[in-house]
Amino acid sequence: MTTDNQPTQVNEYEREPVPPKAHLGAGKFWGMYAGEHTAGTEFMIGPLFLAAGASIQDLIFGLLLGNLLAVLTWRYLVTPIAIGKRLTLYYQLERIAGGSFTKFYNVVNGVLFCFLAGAMITVSASAIGVPFDIHYTVPEATFGLGAPSFTALVVVVGVIIAVVAAAGYQAVARVANIAAPWMIAIFAACGVVSLVQMEATSFAALSEGKYWSDAIAFVQEKEGVQAFSFWQIVVFAWLCNGAMHFGMADLSIFRFARRASSGWAPSIGMFLGHYMAWICAALLLAAQIKLSQDHSANPGALAWGALGWTGIICVVIAGWTTANPTIYRAGLAFQGVMPTCSRKTMTLVAGAVATVAGAFPNLSAQLLGFVGTYGTILGPMGAVVFVDYYLMKKIGLRDDYAVRVGTSVNLAALVAWLLPVSIGLYLIFAKGIFAAYAVIPAWLACGVIYLALSKLTQKPVSA
Amino acid sequence: MKSLAKIISYLALAASLVPSLLYFTGTIDHDAVKVTALTGTIIWFISTPLWAGQCETADMSAN
Numbered sequence: 001m002t003t004d005n006q007p008t009q010v011n012e013y014e015r016e017p018v019p020p021k022a023h024l025g026a027g028k029f030w031g032m033y034a035g036e037h038t039a040g041t042e043f044m045i046g047p048l049f050l051a052a053g054a055s056i057q058d059l060i061f062g063l064l065l066g067n068l069l070a071v072l073t074w075r076y077l078v079t080p081i082a083i084g085k086r087l088t089l090y091y092q093l094e095r096i097a098g099g100s101f102t103k104f105y106n107v108v109n110g111v112l113f114c115f116l117a118g119a120m121i122t123v124s125a126s127a128i129g130v131p132f133d134i135h136y137t138v139p140e141a142t143f144g145l146g147a148p149s150f151t152a153l154v155v156v157v158g159v160i161i162a163v164v165a166a167a168g169y170q171a172v173a174r175v176a177n178i179a180a181p182w183m184i185a186i187f188a189a190c191g192v193v194s195l196v197q198m199e200a201t202s203f204a205a206l207s208e209g210k211y212w213s214d215a216i217a218f219v220q221e222k223e224g225v226q227a228f229s230f231w232q233i234v235v236f237a238w239l240c241n242g243a244m245h246f247g248m249a250d251l252s253i254f255r256f257a258r259r260a261s262s263g264w265a266p267s268i269g270m271f272l273g274h275y276m277a278w279i280c281a282a283l284l285l286a287a288q289i290k291l292s293q294d295h296s297a298n299p300g301a302l303a304w305g306a307l308g309w310t311g312i313i314c315v316v317i318a319g320w321t322t323a324n325p326t327i328y329r330a331g332l333a334f335q336g337v338m339p340t341c342s343r344k345t346m347t348l349v350a351g352a353v354a355t356v357a358g359a360f361p362n363l364s365a366q367l368l369g370f371v372g373t374y375g376t377i378l379g380p381m382g383a384v385v386f387v388d389y390y391l392m393k394k395i396g397l398r399d400d401y402a403v404r405v406g407t408s409v410n411l412a413a414l415v416a417w418l419l420p421v422s423i424g425l426y427l428i429f430a431k432g433i434f435a436a437y438a439v440i441p442a443w444l445a446c447g448v449i450y451l452a453l454s455k456l457t458q459k460p461v462s463a
Numbered sequence: 464m465k466s467l468a469k470i471i472s473y474l475a476l477a478a479s480l481v482p483s484l485l486y487f488t489g490t491i492d493h494d495a496v497k498v499t500a501l502t503g504t505i506i507w508f509i510s511t512p513l514w515a516g517q518c519e520t521a522d523m524s525a526n
Contacts, residue, residue, distance in 0.1 A: 178511045182504065185476055189483035189500060193493070196486050308497035310479070310504050 013255075017086035023258040029265035032253070035180030037241075037269025038187065038277055040120045040319035043299035044367045045240075046281025051219055051297055052228035052368065056212040059279060062230045066237025067270035073238070073245040074254075077382075079263030081389050082254030089251045093381065096388045097413035098402035103337050105381060105417075109243075110333030112374050114350055117326040118357025119364035121161060124319030125154045127300030127312045136298045138361045146361045154359045161320060162351020165327040166344045176321035184272050186307065186314040191280025193306040194287035215286035219295045232434055236368065237274060239439040242375025246443050248382035297365065327351050369428075372435025376424040379439045383447030384413050387454075397454050404461045412457050416450035468513035475510060478503030 013022065049059055085092065093102045126136040134149045145151050164172060195201065198211035205211070220226060244250045245266075254263060284302035289295050291305065299319075303311025331347030338346065357363055363370070392399040402410045423445075424438035482499040485491045491499075 174512075178508070178515050181476060182479060182507050182511075185480040186500070186504075189480050189496075192483040192487050193496060196483075196493075201487055201489070307483075307500050310497065310500040313504060 013086075014088055015091055018255045022256060024256045024262075025258055026262045026265060029253070029257065029262045030268050031177070031180075033265045033267075033269035034184070034272060035176055037266070037273030038180060038183050038318075039273065039322040040123045040299075040315070041116075041322060041367065041371075042187065042273055042277040043123055043281050043303065043315055043318060044119060044297070044364055045371075046278040046283075047285035047297035047299075047302065048365070048368050049228060049233070049278065050212070050215055050282045050285050051223070051226075051295065053216055053220060053226035054228040054233055055216070056209045058228075058230040058233055059282065062233030063237045063275050063278060066234040067267075067274050069234070069238040070241060070245060070270055070274075071264065071267040074250065074266040075260075075263035077386070078245050078248060078250050079254050079257065079260050081248070081385065082251045082263075083257055083260055084389065085251075086255040087251070088255065089248050089385070092248075092251065092385055092388075095400040095403040096384060097381075097410045098408040100408035101402070101410060101414055105378075106333040106336050109378060110330040110350065111353070112377065113326045113330035113333070114353040115357045115363060115370065116374070117161075117323040117330065117350075117354035118158075118360075119367055119370070120319040120323035120326070121154055121158045121354060121358030122361055122364040123299045124161075124316050124323065125150065125157045125300075125358070126298050127303065127315035127319070128157060129153050130300040130304045130312055136300065136361060137296065138365045140362075142362045142366070143360050144362060145359055150361075151359050155355060158351060158355025158358055161323050162327055162348055162355065165324045165331065165351060166347040168328075172321060172324040175317070176325075179317050179321060183314055183318055184277070186310060187272075187277040187280045190303060190306040190311065190314075191276070191283045194280070194283035197287040197306070198283075198290050211290065212286055215289040215295075218289050218293065222295055232436070235434070235436045235439075236372065237270075239375050239379070239436045240274070240371040242372075242436070242439040242443075243378035246382045246439060247375065247379040248385045249378070251385070323354065327354055330354070369435045372437075372439065373425070373428055376428065376435060376438040376442050377421055380420055380442045380446035381413075381417055383443045384416060384450045387447045387451050391451060392454065395451075395455070397458050398461055401454065401458060401461075405459065412450055412453035415453055416446045419449060420445035465514040468510045471510040472507055472514065475503045475506035479507065 013019070054062075087095075090102055090106060093105060097105075122136075128134075129136055129150060132153075134153055135147055136150055137146050139146065146154075195206070195211070200206050200211045239246070257263070281299075281302070284306055285295070285297055288302055288305055299315050300312060303315045305311070307314070327350045328347055330350035330353075331343060334350055335341060335343050335346040388399045388401075392401075398404055401412075402408070420442040424442040427433045428435045428438055479500050482491060482496040486493060486496045
């Protein structure tokens with residue numbers, strides 16, 4: 001990890017292929033994915049499925065299929081390229097699309113990271129507020145503030161998280177590693193307790209699913225009829241990490257893999273974090289509705305109702321350990337554009353942006369849409385990497401074109417990225433399509449456009 | 464010492480999860496689940512740092 005004005009103590013091979021001596025066995029990846037995908041976001045996303053009207057059968061089978069597709073995408077799309085080139089995504093983009101382009105892409109990534117971290121600050125504050133009787137409410141307006149006391153709590157939490165991130169996140173990474181198995185156990189315990197609270201303690205009651213349908217009916221009575229279909233669940237589960245697999249961000253991780261079989265490691269994160277934890281978190285809301293006729297998805301209050309102080313600690317740690325590295329990485333992205341500013345300064349800037357975002361509870365309440373939009377914006381660049389790796393040489397074009405011609409912006413890559421992303425964002429925000437639906441069409445369009453424009457614009461260069 | 468800490472950690476982890484299953488079977492009440500889970504949590508965070516590996520040597524996802 002690099003610290004300000006100090007040489008890096010560990011070679012992270014950011015601008016060279018990872019050599020064989022640094023390759024890692026599969027165990028490292030299984031551990032990392034187990035921790036990374038059992039996080040604060042799960043406390044928000046699970047209840048949102050119920051609030052959106054998903055049936056329990058669709059949730060169980062839709063998440064199963066969607067997570068399986070996500071694992072296959074990591075294994076067969078990301079891992080072969082990662083171990084074939086053993087370079088970070090950012091270095092590959094720099095070689096293909098140019099240095100300035102990569103900085104721009106990285107800043108977009110950093111801004112989106114800030115919003116994700118903001119949601120986690122909201123989650124942590126919701127939990128800390130419970131014992132202090134500070135209420136988390138979601139206002140109607142997207143940029144509406146909660147109660148003044150809650151906003152003040154968000155600022156306090158955000159400042160602490162930003163300062164810790166600015167100091168380097170090694171300590172937080174260690175806490176996250178230690179907490180991961182415990183968090184998985186706590187998520188499971190929350191789900192089991194919720195079932196008891198809903199009197200679903202027999203096979204008949206569990207299979208009948210009345211505990212769930214009653215909760216859905218209650219939400220729809222209050223909020224109007226909504227539907228979240230099987231295929232929406234499948235596509236969401238598949239593409240909520242679209243930036244990591246279709247977008248190839250996890251090339252930076254799997255470049256260390258000794259064998260391609262390490263590409264199965266995300267399955268532990270998907271089936272514990274994005275399956276078990278989401279369902280358990282959704283059960284928390286169903287139980288709260290049954291016990292107190294309250295359908296507000298306040299992660300802190302939900303966990304408090306199931307496990308008391310343990311639930312509060314879990315939400316705080318889950319939110320904190322997610323927000324901290326996210327802010328840290330956003331700070332690195334911003335520093336890439338302004339290298340004269342220190343990493344600490346830019347991490348604090350990222351923390352400030354995240355804190356402002358966290359002050360608007362509605363942003364975290366729209367996490368289902370946000371992660372789809374996140375994948376739509378960042379995912380398509382993975383198609384450029386895919387085309388560069390598999391197709392360019394086969395059709396007589398140059399791979400790593402930007403580095404070969406010495407350009408800082410490869411226009412073919414820029415247009416190929418911005419065009420489908422712009423159309424995707426228009427469809428999401430102006431036409432209201434489900435955000436995750438835009439990821440794959442944008443990815444395919446980006447690849448085709450990049451190939452076509454490269455054919456039209458590439459000039460002969462020496463090998 | 465590390466082996467002992469590891470055993471204590473696993474017991475603490477079990478104390479965080481098993482009470483909910485006992486609650487499911489009607490063996491204990493909800494308050495007992497909360498107290499046991501909190502006790503397990505505290506012990507987990509005391510014992511696990513004694514044996515769990517030090518921080519990863521490299522941030523694999525570094526930009």
